[in-house]
Amino acid sequence: MSQPAPGDDCRHPLLRVEDLRVDFHTRSGTVRALDGIGFELQRGEIMALVGESGSGKSVTAYAIMGILDAAARITSGRIQFGGRDLLTVGEKAMRSIRGRELAIIFQNPRTALNPIRPVGRQIADILLQHGGVTAAQAPRRAVDMLAKVRIPDPERRAAAYPFELSGGMCQRVMIAMALACEPALLIADEPSTGLDITTQAVIMDLVVELVASHNMATLLITHDLALAAEYCSRIAVMHAGHLVELAPTPLLFTMPRHPYTAKLIAAMPGEAGRLDMLAAIPGALPDLRRPDLPACRYAERCERAAADCREAPLLRLTSADGRQIACRHPL
Amino acid sequence: MTIAAFAGIRRFDGTLRHIAYVLAENPVTGFAFAMFSVFVLLAVFGPSLAPYDPLASDTAQALTGPSAAHWFGTDQLGRDIFSRVVVATRLDLGIAVIAVALAFTAGTLLGLAAGYCGGWADRIIGRAVDTIMAFPLFVLAMGIVAALGNSVANIVYATAIINLPIYARLARAEANVRRSAGFIEAARLCGNGETRIVLTQLLPNILPLMMVQVSLTLGYAILNAAGLSFIGLGVRPPTAEWGIMVAEGASNIISGEWWVALFPGLVLMAAVFCFNLMGDGLRDIVDPLRRT
Amino acid sequence: MLIVRRLATALPSVVGVIIVTFLLTRALPGDPAVYFAGPAATQQAIAQIRHLMGFDRSLPVQFLDYLRHLAHGDLGTSLTTGQPVLRELATRLPASAELTLSALLLSVGIAVPLGIAAALRPGSLIDHACRIITTAGVSLPTFFTGLLLIYVFYYLAGWAPAPLGRLDVYSTPPPHWSGFYLVDSLVAGDFDTFRAALGQLLLPAATMAIFSLAPLARITRASMLAALGSEFIRTARASGLARRRIVYGYALRNGLLPVITTLGMVFSFMLGANVLVEKVFAWPGIGSYAVEALIASDYAPVQGFVLVMALLHVALNLVIDLLYGLIDPRVRLEA
Numbered sequence: 011m012s013q014p015a016p017g018d019d020c021r022h023p024l025l026r027v028e029d030l031r032v033d034f035h036t037r038s039g040t041v042r043a044l045d046g047i048g049f050e051l052q053r054g055e056i057m058a059l060v061g062e063s064g065s066g067k068s069v070t071a072y073a074i075m076g077i078l079d080a081a082a083r084i085t086s087g088r089i090q091f092g093g094r095d096l097l098t099v100g101e102k103a104m105r106s107i108r109g110r111e112l113a114i115i116f117q118n119p120r121t122a123l124n125p126i127r128p129v130g131r132q133i134a135d136i137l138l139q140h141g142g143v144t145a146a147q148a149p150r151r152a153v154d155m156l157a158k159v160r161i162p163d164p165e166r167r168a169a170a171y172p173f174e175l176s177g178g179m180c181q182r183v184m185i186a187m188a189l190a191c192e193p194a195l196l197i198a199d200e201p202s203t204g205l206d207i208t209t210q211a212v213i214m215d216l217v218v219e220l221v222a223s224h225n226m227a228t229l230l231i232t233h234d235l236a237l238a239a240e241y242c243s244r245i246a247v248m249h250a251g252h253l254v255e256l257a258p259t260p261l262l263f264t265m266p267r268h269p270y271t272a273k274l275i276a277a278m279p280g281e282a283g284r285l286d287m288l289a290a291i292p293g294a295l296p297d298l299r300r301p302d303l304p305a306c307r308y309a310e311r312c313e314r315a316a317a318d319c320r321e322a323p324l325l326r327l328t329s330a331d332g333r334q335i336a337c338r339h340p341l
Numbered sequence: 342m343t344i345a346a347f348a349g350i351r352r353f354d355g356t357l358r359h360i361a362y363v364l365a366e367n368p369v370t371g372f373a374f375a376m377f378s379v380f381v382l383l384a385v386f387g388p389s390l391a392p393y394d395p396l397a398s399d400t401a402q403a404l405t406g407p408s409a410a411h412w413f414g415t416d417q418l419g420r421d422i423f424s425r426v427v428v429a430t431r432l433d434l435g436i437a438v439i440a441v442a443l444a445f446t447a448g449t450l451l452g453l454a455a456g457y458c459g460g461w462a463d464r465i466i467g468r469a470v471d472t473i474m475a476f477p478l479f480v481l482a483m484g485i486v487a488a489l490g491n492s493v494a495n496i497v498y499a500t501a502i503i504n505l506p507i508y509a510r511l512a513r514a515e516a517n518v519r520r521s522a523g524f525i526e527a528a529r530l531c532g533n534g535e536t537r538i539v540l541t542q543l544l545p546n547i548l549p550l551m552m553v554q555v556s557l558t559l560g561y562a563i564l565n566a567a568g569l570s571f572i573g574l575g576v577r578p579p580t581a582e583w584g585i586m587v588a589e590g591a592s593n594i595i596s597g598e599w600w601v602a603l604f605p606g607l608v609l610m611a612a613v614f615c616f617n618l619m620g621d622g623l624r625d626i627v628d629p630l631r632r633t
Numbered sequence: 634m635l636i637v638r639r640l641a642t643a644l645p646s647v648v649g650v651i652i653v654t655f656l657l658t659r660a661l662p663g664d665p666a667v668y669f670a671g672p673a674a675t676q677q678a679i680a681q682i683r684h685l686m687g688f689d690r691s692l693p694v695q696f697l698d699y700l701r702h703l704a705h706g707d708l709g710t711s712l713t714t715g716q717p718v719l720r721e722l723a724t725r726l727p728a729s730a731e732l733t734l735s736a737l738l739l740s741v742g743i744a745v746p747l748g749i750a751a752a753l754r755p756g757s758l759i760d761h762a763c764r765i766i767t768t769a770g771v772s773l774p775t776f777f778t779g780l781l782l783i784y785v786f787y788y789l790a791g792w793a794p795a796p797l798g799r800l801d802v803y804s805t806p807p808p809h810w811s812g813f814y815l816v817d818s819l820v821a822g823d824f825d826t827f828r829a830a831l832g833q834l835l836l837p838a839a840t841m842a843i844f845s846l847a848p849l850a851r852i853t854r855a856s857m858l859a860a861l862g863s864e865f866i867r868t869a870r871a872s873g874l875a876r877r878r879i880v881y882g883y884a885l886r887n888g889l890l891p892v893i894t895t896l897g898m899v900f901s902f903m904l905g906a907n908v909l910v911e912k913v914f915a916w917p918g919i920g921s922y923a924v925e926a927l928i929a930s931d932y933a934p935v936q937g938f939v940l941v942m943a944l945l946h947v948a949l950n951l952v953i954d955l956l957y958g959l960i961d962p963r964v965r966l967e968a
Contacts, residue, residue: 121865136874
């Protein structure tokens with residue numbers, strides 16, 4: 011686990027997301043997917059975005075990268091990165107930033123790669139796009155990247171197609187593509203979910219090692235709290251489009267302040283003594299299309315909920331050390 | 342009401358609501374269903390609706406344009422084109438419906454047998470279907486009619502044969518997929534014989550997709566039959582049929598008497614268009630995933 | 634390797650085609666010898682024909698005879714012209730080929746860009762136009778479209794020449810090099826003939842193209858939409874690749890695969906539509922040859938025509954399979 015590097019100024023984080031709100035316009039209504047997300051990320055730090063499926067973790071990631079669906083509308087907020095607000099720089103500038111200063115790796119590596127193009131060429135495409143390499147040098151550099159992500163026999167593998175590679179190898183290729191231009195920030199969207207257990211650990215270790223060697227900031231998106239605990243210095247918990255708690259990892263586990271966080275920790279398989287003692291969280295994520303959503307979207311699942319949780323606007327508290335809690339009646 | 346009946350009604354109500362939803366989303370489909378009803382009416386009541394005798398020629402009135410007396414004008418023998426077009430509906434639709442019915446029945450049974458039994462039945466039927474598909478279909482129809490003789494019945498057989506492979510392939514694919522499905526296993530365990538399983542379990546499950554295909558094939562069959570009669574196969578003068586009417590009007594077009602070929606052609610187009618739209622609409626009802 | 638495998642799968646189709654065409658000749662009701670001898674034949678002539686064509690032998694033996702004739706390129710003789718069927722087909726094939734290829738080029742040239750444009754701008758005017766064309770196009774009877782085009786562009790507008798075949802009355806065919814008048818006239822440097830041939834070609838090619846435009850545009854649009862929405866495109870966007878490369882390099886290559894498969898279906902249609910279009914435009918190709926023979930109850934040319942068309946169809950589908958394999962490595966490399 012890496013700490014913010016000494017000398018890093020907490021007043022100039024690498025990434026600062028402020029009051030991000032994202033809506034999706036669908037046939038069956040407007041989905042208020044993100045409602046006021048805000049956090050900071052320092053250079054060299056690994057932070058986790060944790061939550062159930064549908065909590066808005068991927069939406070946050072895609073909003074930062076600027077690759078949201080056409081049906082999405084960013085209704086307010088700022089995303090400060092490298093001194094610019096990514097939401098106002100325009101598509102042309104974003105295209106230059108994506109892949110070069112900001113990168114993302116996806117779940118399901120095999121489907122995330124072009125099935126009819128050799129993997130080496132896909133890496134070379136990125137290198138050529140962002141400049142600094144000539145057409146003659148690109149193939150060589152692609153092979154170098156493959157070696158860097160520890161793919162055996164990289165020369166031969168560079169000519170392979172994704173369907174000829176295993177899931178783990180495809181994920182390594184994705185990592186190579188993401189890191190090819192040495193970005194400052196890497197977003198990893200459930201990078202190991204589609205892989206088997208052993209490969210999961212190997213891939214995560216690889217990511218962490220490469221990220222550390224380049225002093226890259228990483229935003230790890232996962233539904234697996236244990237994974238977040240193992241690799242990240244800070245964890246942000248998301249629920250139904252809200253960031254309900256953000257704390258350094260050891261503090262989160264010893265002193266969770268949001269009822270949802272406590273429930274999540276209790277639900278981890280390691281916590282249960284026996285299979286039939288697995289704790290569950292009652293209820294499900296609320297339908298984000300409802301016009302009558304309570305102010306705190308966890309209120310309907312929460313045992314501590316009071317009347318003001320539903321009516322009064324969501325209370326967000328940020329302490330000086332960066333901890334966040336969004337609850338009127340924290341633990 | 343018993344629970345079963347109640348469940349049945351709920352399901353039907355659900356289906357109706359789904360159909361209403363699709364029709365509301367897609368007024369074009371509703372329009373297609375309306376057109377379809379018009380054609381069916383014409384086919385059934387055509388001869389009684391026609392103002393003139395379709396075969397009665399009146400050379401004094403030959404080649405007059407559309408007028409109040411003759412809505413679609415008259416052809417080179419003075420026959421009323423509107424009456425002929427209306428009466429032809431029965432023949433064209435009739436040929437298409439019978440041909441598709443034959444293709445559907447034979448094709449589905451063969452396909453189910455191939456997909457469900459596998460083995461040599463699958464291989465033989467597969468080869469036969471592949472051989473039919475190796476021919477350009479209209480050319481094969483020509484060859485069949487040439488070989489069997491120039492009659493309307495043979496047009497029907499030829500159209501049926503060239504449309505058989507679609508159903509055979511569809512049925513075979515579906516049967517293959519469901520062969521080892523849970524509900525089939527369950528039926529087998531209950532002691533149902535194989536034939537019974539195929540007919541009572543498999544068939545109802547693939548029927549919706551087949552219905553979509555039937556509608557699309559009807560459009561294609563009408564085009565086919567009209568095409569064959571355009572080149573002189575099957576229907577002979579003075580019978581009224583859309584394809585042959587277009588053929589008769591072809592020479593007139595060059596000299597400017599456009600109505601002889603245009604009206605039969607337009608009605609032909611409308612019929613095919615109607616079946617295609619219906620097929621698309623049915624597809625949306627049955628399998629929204631396949632929408633294009 | 635792929636070529637050998639594909640050839641092997643095409644072989645049973647060829648065998649099937651030959652068997653079916655053989656059966657078609659023998660399925661004639663009544664005495665086949667009467668049909669092949671013609672309506673004016675005497676009893677003696679009929680008996681001669683019966684013996685000559687082997688109708689008096691058993692079916693398997695007849696089949697072997699048939700195969701032997703095929704191997705020698707003998708498809709029989711036309712009653713109406715007295716010429717060997719194969720030679721007549723060969724002479725008239727270039728006319729049909731020129732028509733079909735032009736129609737194909739026209740069709741693909743309009744349908745694919747239209748489908749791509751519609752996919753890139755969903756909900757726009759182009760998208761709606763594409764949808765209308767697609768649904769309406771498949772309903773147009775080819776022969777009717779041809780007549781409509783003649784009426785509008787020849788009779789009303791006077792732009793198109795009279796539909797009297799490959800050339801107008803003032804031109805003579807260019808010296809034979811490929812049989813394609815467009816190519817041959819350019820080779821000979823004869824631009825007047827080129828223009829005349831092109832003028833005559835436009836309407837019939839457009840007629841054939843209009844029908845096949847619909848399925849091609851529909852498939853292009855659908856598969857481009859699917860390709861553009863797929864995950865690897867999201868990765869490409871996230872990597873900051875230029876839009877041009879994403880759309881044409883990544884999405885299009887993937888999106889074209891179903892289009893190539895559809896080309897097979899389009900060919901099947903076109904080989905049949907040939908017959909209708911040649912009749913409407915008096916085009917001297919193999920389609921009109923077969924129709925004339927059919928009307929005259931001259932059966933040998935019809936059977937020769939069916940056989941040749943089927944073999945062409947099998948060959949074209951083979952080419953399409955190979956083309957597909959060229960673009961999609963999954964087909965090429967999987968064991």
